[in-house]
Amino acid sequence: MVEGIKWQKSSFSGGGGEQCLHVANHGGEILLCESDDPASIITTSPEKLAAFIAGVKAGEFDHLVG
Template sequence: MPNHWQKSTSSTQDGGNSVEVIANSDGMIEIRESETPGETIVTTPKKFALWIEGVKRGEFDHFAA
């Protein structure tokens, strides 16, 4: 896993503001917005993987419309 904050290459379309993800030293997944880097959400790799599967299935598409 990368040891730096990672964002989608699509993020540049929003002027650099983006959602970023990293695996911390405990193996947990941290999620933040680049605009507010001091505020993070922490979750397990399993929960994050399940969420990604939902994204791939289009379950959250209505939030991006």
């Protein structure tokens, strides 16, 4: 992961650390990376992340993890 960025992970990720999605706010952009591939970073806006989270809460993506 990029040093100097304060990454956060969900408490639902488990204790092992190998199944984690990390998120950070850096300069007004939202950064996402996976613990098993920390060099690959996805960048998005707070608005796009909020829309995605609303979709998750509404169950729109349940078929992907079931």
